Amino acid sequence: MSNRDVLTVAQMRAAEQAVFDSGTSISDLMEIAAGGAAEWVRRIAAARSITVLCGPGNNGGDGYVIARRLREFGNRVQVVAPLAPTTEAAISARKAWGGEVLTSGGGLDGEVFVDCLFGSGLSRPLSGEHSLLLRDLAARHAIRIAVDLPSGVESDSGALLNDRLPSFDVTLALGAWKFAHWLLPARGVMGSKRLVPIGVEAVEGAAQLIAKPELVAPAGTAHKYTRGLAAIVGGEMSGASLLSARAAQRGGAGYVKLLGDAQHLGEPTLVQDSSPLPDALSDERIGAVLVGPGLGRSGKAQERLAATLLANIPAVIDADALMLLRPEMVTGAARLLATPHDGELTALCQSFAVIAEGRKARAQVLAKASGMVICAKGPDTLIASPDGQLALARPAPSWLSVAGSGDVLAGIAVSRMAAGCAPFEAACEAAWIHAEAARMTPAPFTASELANSVQSGYAACL
Structure with a gap:
């Protein structure tokens, strides 16, 4: 299976x-998975004492195998299990452990805590007794490791099913990443994450973690138009569109043009076209257009959005344009990428009559209903396409929480589309370059400084 x-x-x-079905037993697979997890625990724990909390299911069975392996490594291991095992594999694993099993954590002390109480199948809150036990054991150990997922986390949504769940230093994902490993709020309690391979095959249609783009230098015969002309529709507030233009100039396109009559002092390489917008958009060399940053929400702004979409050019729709967008405007054959933050995502769902629970589901349903690729940006950015593709971004620096950061992301995205990327690919590349630019910019930074670093984020992909 791919590690993405x-x-x-x-x-x-x-x-x-x-x-x-291929002939491997549940117990054999448990030995593989828990054995891989035990090796990680051994490395982290070194010679420290370890407490393993086991639940009644196969996640608890993993815990018994981990405890046995660690004992074989020479660690001092204590096992706590408030419930007896209920699956055949877990019963067998407990028998193979053969050591003492405590039913409560009262008076226990140790240095490393391993949580194997409940795994990815949990869909309801922990009982009060189990929640208290988990918190108490976690509080009395200096190092905390969760196996597969921390207990009390809902795997598919990333929701925390209980209040006051402890945080962990390391989470060991068994076999494959789960959505909770990358979605908030669950991601926030997991610490560092490591993937433990167990030999399962790739799953067709699985969501993917966004990978580092593989970019190349322009061909020796390239010129500004073959590299892509990106147009940015200006509006009532020039600052946002200029930020997007600055990012687009550093995002790979060979030519960036601002469509509007606002002045842009300090950008000598930025070409401005102040002709009527339909005329400006009639240039057949335009590879993609961005509308929204600094657009405003007036009647004139709505006219400029409508004119942009009527031009039937691949487009990135951001910021104010997302609040003005209506389903009847999305009728052409152009490829569209929408880049909403959570508030704009809610507004789009209302406009397109999308009803879904949870941010991931809303992005997926909205993409299908609207025909647009949806880049739901934020601390846990995810990208959904109308055909069902789904990609998740790895965590980016929290310094991106600054005004104008989204304008920079949109500028990178339109640059990638102008260079020939499809909307889904452009969104994935933009999210990666955006995060990398943030890592390379001394913090705290402004959006203008971030835009200047897009060049470095792009260069990291060459």
Whole structure:
């Protein structure tokens, strides 16, 4: 399986079933998975004492195997299990452990805590007793490791099913990444994440983690138009569109043009076209257009949005344009990418009559209903396409929480589309370059400084 696959609970169960159907037993697969996890725990723990909390299911079975392996490594291991095992594999794993099993954590002390209480199949809150036990054991250990997922986390949504769940230093994902590993709020309690391979095959249609783009230098015969002409529709507030233009100039396009009559002092390489917008958009060399940053929400702004979409050019729709967008405007054959933050995502769902629970589901349903690729930007950016593709971004620096950061992202995206990328690919590349530019910009930074660093983020992909 690719180390970029992100699976739902149902997909993971199907992948494991395929392994069982090939002749591997549940107990054998448990030995593989828990053995890999135990090796990580051994490295982290070194010679420290370890407490393993086991639940009644196969996640608890993993815990018994981990405890046994760690004992074989020479660690001092204590096992706590508030409930007896209920699956055949977990019963067998407990028997193989053979050591003492405590039913409560009262008076226990240790240095490393391993949570194997409940795994990715959990869909309801922990009982009060189990929640208290988990918090108490976590509080009394200096190092905390979760196996597969921290107990109390809902795998497919990333929701925290209980209040006051402890945070972990390391989370060991078994077999494949789950959505909760990359979505908030669950991601925030997991610490560092490591993937433990268990031999399951790739799952067709699985969501993917966004990978580093593989970019190349322009061909020796390239010129500004073959590299792509990106147009940015100006509006009532020039600052935002200028930020987008600055990012687009550094995002790979050979030519960036601002369509509007606002002055742009300090940008000598930025070409401005102040002709009527329909005329400016009639240039057949335009590869993609960005509308929204600084557009405003007046009647004139709505006219400029409508004119942009009527031009039937591949487009990035951002900021104010997302609040003005109506379903009847999305009628052409042009390829469209919308880049909403959470408030704009809510407004789009209302406009397109999308009803879905959770941010991921809303982005997916909206993409299908609107025909647009949706880049739901934020601390846990995800990208959904109308055909069902889904990509998740790895965490980016929190310094991106600055005004204008989204304008920079939109500028990179239109540059990538102008250079020939399809909207889904452009969104993935833009999200990666945006995050890398933030890593390369001394913090705290302004959006203008971030835009200047797009060049470095792009160069990291060459």
